[in-house]
Amino acid sequence: MDSLALIGALSALGACIGMGIGAIGSAIGEGNAAAAALQGMAQQPDEANRIRSTAFILLAMIETTALYTLVVVMLVLYANPFWDKALDLVTK
Amino acid sequence: MIQYDVSKLFDIPLKDSTLALQQYDKIYLFELFGLPINATIVSTWIVMVILVLISYFATRNLKADVQVSKFQTLLELMVTWLNGEVKETSNDNPAKYMGLGLALFLFVLVSNFMTIIPWFRPPTASLSTTFAMGIIVFFAIPYFAIRNAGIKGYLKKFIQPTPFMLPMNIFSEFASTFAMALRLFGNMLSGIVFAAVLTTCLPFLLPISMQVLGLLTGSIQAYIFALLAVVYTSGVAPEQASDLTDLNKGDLNG
Incomplete structure (x- = not known):
């Protein structure tokens, strides 16, 4: 296998595995946070509005880890620096 | 060598959707005083015109x-609602933060809602726009902190x-504002990528439902972006605890 094919295959593999792991962590965290927020809302309906707005912000912050992964995956898939370098070397 | 093509803003062929995705900042439309103007700037101008009108x-x-x-009822509802949210999160006179918060909220909301127009790329799906807004918040943090509690x-x-x-x-x-910019960008980008992937494998029906979901996440992201900006800028509270009269000064509910 030449180096270009190796870089392409490993990039795709790494992107998929990385996105999967990133999604798992974020999903577990968001599930826990949402469950706790719902429990809080059920126990204290008077505070539901306050809990809801705080929960939205916290969920967005937890989601950030998955989005970091997404950005890295997009970089690897669409703007891969190693791929460009290898392509340059091959075409030269 | 820069290629100029006006038709590219609204007519991105499907097979090039993944290509256009990463190079959205690199789609140059025309030249203004020697400066190349890309699609992000033009779509930002469109959103600005809509907001101003x-x-x-x-x-x-x-x-x-x-x-x-x-x-007027719609706008009053929106301002009153965000005013209440800002008051609850900042524990301060909301009028202080409403200028920044509402501006960010409306800009992000309108540009996210523009996704329902086919082939229109929201400016929030470009990293340069979200980072520009992140930089605004980054400099707003010391401004409001010094205004609240002095340099000390x-x-x-x-x-x-x-x-x-x-x-x-x-x-x-640094990380908080960086994460804010990246979060908005990632959310909008993931919506576009998802739509592009679904369009290639199941056109017409499924992308519509995803667009509806995109409207929901878009509005939530606008809310989160504005609220996080308020949370960060109101991080340093005034030294004396603001008494209730001061707190109620900016309350629109009376």
Whole structure:
């Protein structure tokens, strides 16, 4: 296998595995946070509005880890620096 | 060598959707005073024109009557709601933060809602737009902190709880706004990528439902972006605890 094919295959593999792991962590965290927020809302309906707005912000912050992964995956898939370098070397 | 093509803003062929995705900032439309203008800037201008027109026509016939126009009711509802949210999160006079918060909220909301127009790329799906807004918040944090508690109070934030936390505090100052910009970008980008992937494998029906979901996440992201900006800028509270009269000063509910 030449180096270009190796870089392409490993990039795709790494992107998929990385996105999967990133999604798992974020999903577990968001599930826990949402469950706790719902429990809080059920126990204290008077505070539901306050809990809801705080929960939205916290969920967005937890989601950030998955989005970091997404950005890295997009970089690897669409703007891969190693791929460009290898392509340059091959075409030269 | 830069290629100019006006038709590219609204007509991105499907097979090039993944290509256009990463190079959205690199789609050059025309040249202005020797500066190349890309699609992000043009779509930002479109959103700006829409916002300016809405605010111009909305504030023409403002009344304090019993019978107000539906449009005014909608805008009053929005401002009152965000005012209450800002008041709850900042524990301060909301009028102080409403200028920044509402501006960010409306801009992000309108540009996210523009995704329903086919082939229109929201400017929030470009990293340069979200980072520009992140930089605004980054400089707004010391501005509001110094306004609230003075320079001393602002610098004191960095050595809390102990002076050993100084590097971490400085790092978190950068990381919080960086994460904010990246979060908005990632959310909008993931929506576009998802739509592009679904369009290639199941056109017509499924992308519509995803667009509806995209509207929901878009509005939630606008809310989160504005609220996080308020949370960060109101991080340093005024030194004397604001009494209730001060707190209620900016309350639109009376």
